[in-house]
Amino acid sequence: MSVLGYRDTQDNVPGGFPDVSVANQLNSQNEDSQIPSHNGLQDITQYKISLNKILYMFFQIPLLLLSLLLTFTVFIITTSNKFLKVTNFYDSSHKQIDSKSNLFELLNTLSMESHSASTTEDISRYNFGSIYNSSNSIISGDNLQSSYTELLDACTKQYKFGFIYLHDKLKDDSMCFVDNILCTDQFINMVKKHQGLIWFGDITKAEGLQVANNWKVRHFPFVGVIMMKRSNKVELIAKAEGSLINYSPNKFERVLKKNQETLIQLIQQQQNIEMQRLIREQQDSRFRSSLRRDQERNHELEAARLREQQEAELHAQQAQEVIHQEELLKRWLVCRLHRLHPEPSTGDNVSKVAIKLGNGERVIRKFDASLPIEEIYAYVELRSKGILSLQYNDISDTIPPENYIHNYGFKLISPVPRVELQPETIIEESTAVFPSGNIIVEDLD
Known part of the structure; x- marks a missing residue:
């Protein structure tokens, strides 16, 4: 058996190894067969890239629109917040203006809940409505202020005591101060004697709560007296809060009597200032009147001087015009004399x-x-x-x-x-x- 025949027989043996040259030929054939498949992979890759671009462009427009929509939404929300702030400010201003309604509501509530003098053992007490909340009230309506701001303004300008009452209708004994302080002869006479100004506040309302925080009131009901001091500041000079034990009418009276002298001095000081202001205004008025008269006199003199100057100029112009007209008349007369025909002798014409x-x-x-x-x-x-x-x-x-x-x-x-x-x-x-x-x-x- 030849070697070639032996190799052929080896190739045909199941499980045998192929010849190296034969294996190389097979590999080269496989590589040639794979070339077309590699070009196909490049085409697929380019197709995927083109598809990605199309998808990117397709989704870019909705995303851009969504971005614009979000920007517009943020703008609307910001503008709405500003508008709401203005609306809230108007509402708060409206609530401040509505303080008179809050006062009437509180006065009506206290009038209805106040115990009448006929049902109590102390005949020195009155019904709240007959004192503060009727057309014929014992305390004049001019003494009752609609708001705390009005009370401060009146106390500052008129130099009077300001009486503050803060009511808490949620307390069980909320009427104890009303019946045993505000409706007694001593308190009424004290207010009338010193011509005090009164304001009633409800701490369940914004204004009453603000006043309570301003004077650091921690217990209710509360009665206090404020006044203008020399330092142009309003101070709380007397108070009673929480319980009737903390209230002493004699103490209130002593404090008011002591500070009454200060108010009198402030009033006198203000009157002196006002008098000096009036004197200065009168002096300024007289000075302005004198200055105005001097100015008018100077204007009249200047106007007279101008009139005289204008009249003199006019007279000079008229004189020059007369002279000029006389010269023209003389020239015309001489010219007319030359053109005058001599007297003719007798004749038909x-x-x-x-x-x-x-x-x-x-x-x-x-x-x-x-x-x-x-x-x-x-x-x-x-x-x-x-x-x-x-x-x-x-x-x-x-x-x-x-x-x-x-x-x-x-x-x-x-x-x-x-x-x-x-x-x-x-x-x-x-x-x-x-x-x-x-x-x-x-x-x-």
């Missing part, structure tokens, strides 16, 4: 006119009938000015002044029939002066 001047003088002169009646006006004007006999040889005298219109200060009248001669009419066309006539000179003034 000659008008003989007898003129009675304004001074009573009578003049007879002949005029060329072809000229306008203005020639007669010019003759009368030149004769009345006394320049007919003057001689002017300067050539400039024949040039009339610019922008000057001469108005005659008289008119010529034909007496029978009475006719006013117009300067623009031709002499030969007027029967009053042609071929002869009598005329009168009348001044326009």
Whole structure:
């Protein structure tokens, strides 16, 4: 048996090892067969990447919208909180304004729960409603303050004692202070004697609880007296809280009597300050009045000076204007004298006119009938000015002044029939002066 045959037989033996060359050929064939499968894996990877991009773009828009929605929600919540703060502030302000209703409610409650004098052994006590809560109350309604703020303001401005009562309706003996203190002769007389101001508070309400915390009240009911001190601060000078044992009317009276002098001094001090203020205001008023009068007098003097200056300037302007007009009139008269036609000799086209001047003088002169009646006006004007006999040889005298219109200060009248001669009419066309006539000179003034 040959070696090749032996190998072939070995290859066919079950469980035998293949030849090395044969194994290499098999491996190369397997690698060639795996190349197409590797390219397919790259295609799958690129497909997955493209799919991820599509999914990312697909989910990006909803996430962006969700982000905008959350931002808008936060903005709405923030704005709503600000609005709620404003609303709460309005509600709290409204509650503060409603303190008068709280007072009326407390007064009605105390009136109903207060024991009447007829049912008690102590006849020195009264019913709460007859003292504080009726139209004919023993304590005037002016002494009863609607709120603690009003009480403080009144005590500060009027320098009076302020009586505070804090009520706790949850206590079993809540009416002990009302019946045995507020409704007694001693307390009523003390309030009326010192003209005290009173305020009732309920600690179940915000205002009453705030006042209790301000004065550090720990036991209820509570009665206290406040007043303005020299340091411009309100202080609590007397109090009784929790039990009637802590209340002594004589002690309250002594404290009020002691501090009454302080209030009187403060009132006098305030009156002095007010008097000084009034004096200063009067002095300032007189000073301002004097200053105002001085200013008005100075203004009047300045106005008079300005008027005098303006009048002087106006007079100067008028004088200059008169001088200028006189110069223009003189130039016009000289020019008109040069243009005046000489008296014609006798002839057919000659008008003989007898003129009675304004001074009573009578003049007879002949005029060329072809000229306008203005020639007669010019003759009368030149004769009345006394320049007919003057001689002017300067050539400039024949040039009339610019922008000057001469108005005659008289008119010529034909007496029978009475006719006013117009300067623009031709002499030969007027029967009053042609071929002869009598005329009168009348001044326009």
